[in-house]
Amino acid sequence: MKPMSEKTPPIQPCLSAGFMAAARWSGGIRMADAAPSPTTTSDLFSPRGRRAALVAAYGELNDVCTLLGFGDRFTLGEWSASPSWALVILARAARPPRPAPERDWSMATIPELVTDIIATHHVPLRHELERLGIIIDHLAVSHQRALLSALRKVYHEFKDALTLHLNQEECDLFPLCIALEEALSGRQMWADQDLTSLIRFTGLGHEECHSGLRHILGILQSAADSISDPDITIVSDGLHALARDLTMHTAKESELLIPATIFSEDQMRARCLRVTKRSASQVISH
Numbered sequence: 503m504k505p506m507s508e509k510t511p512p513i514q515p516c517l518s519a520g521f522m523a524a525a526r527w528s529g530g531i532r533m534a535d536a537a538p539s540p541t542t543t544s545d546l547f548s549p550r551g552r553r554a555a556l557v558a559a560y561g562e563l564n565d566v567c568t569l570l571g572f573g574d575r576f577t578l579g580e581w582s583a584s585p586s587w588a589l590v591i592l593a594r595a596a597r598p599p600r601p602a603p604e605r606d607w608s609m610a611t612i613p614e615l616v617t618d619i620i621a622t623h624h625v626p627l628r629h630e631l632e633r634l635g636i637i638i639d640h641l642a643v644s645h646q647r648a649l650l651s652a653l654r655k656v657y658h659e660f661k662d663a664l665t666l667h668l669n670q671e672e673c674d675l676f677p678l679c680i681a682l683e684e685a686l687s688g689r690q691m692w693a694d695q696d697l698t699s700l701i702r703f704t705g706l707g708h709e710e711c712h713s714g715l716r717h718i719l720g721i722l723q724s725a726a727d728s729i730s731d732p733d734i735t736i737v738s739d740g741l742h743a744l745a746r747d748l749t750m751h752t753a754k755e756s757e758l759l760i761p762a763t764i765f766s767e768d769q770m771r772a773r774c775l776r777v778t779k780r781s782a783s784q785v786i787s788h
């Protein structure tokens with residue numbers, strides 16, 4: 503494959519990505535009625551993607567970008583008027599991120615846990631959701647089979663709902679967890695906000711995420727039994743890697759972050775109760 507010129511963006515036929523905006527999915531993650539704003543998604547595998555960001559997340563794409571002639575001067579959309587063909591090539595060539603190394607989190611603060619969860623799990627997960635969606639879209643368009651159309655629909659509903667779940671954690675739960683620890687340390691006031699509902703919603707989201715992923719893998723296996731296409735293997739490898747990471751991701755939140763936050767909230771409530779009793783006793787004594 504000869505490198506293309508970066509100076510003259512190539513003209514290529516468009517392979518429709520066909521991203522689907524699903525409203526709800528009854529068999530997996532439930533969409534909440536209102537999403538936090540702004541909704542955050544990955545721009546890597548999109549017309550806004552840039553080579554530097556792609557290579558930073560997936561080092562193996564450096565050589566692929568060179569072969570394509572995609573350099574640092576343009577976004578993918580600026581480089582090619584119809585970049586869907588290049589997005590398919592890049593999505594196929596990228597490999598799922600390796601598992602995060604083991605670490606002792608017993609002495610970590612809540613802000614440290616939140617920072618790690620976002621950087622180690624949320625950001626790579628957003629990238630993978632977009633990458634795998636491109637390949638699934640291409641499979642559905644290429645084969646025009648009912649099973650792959652179903653896979654495409656269910657996957658994008660799952661992706662949209664999981665992205666919403668990540669956004670709600672980052673916009674609502676995580677800031678409240680950090681604010682609680684800051685208040686416990688005396689660095690800010692605590693307004694006794696409702697953590698319980700957010701924690702319950704997060705736990706429910708974890709359960710539904712794993713259930714939804716199993717549903718997708720079941721459809722994919724049925725497709726693999728009747729359709730021969732290397733892209734099915736790529737998607738399968740990516741989804742299984744995603745499932746493994748979600749297990750670690752969920753454990754870090756449910757076994758570390760949430761218990762630490764509940765402990766901090768208990769301490770804060772006990773402190774407030776002591777202050778209230780002290781104030782009451784002073785009033786009585788006077």
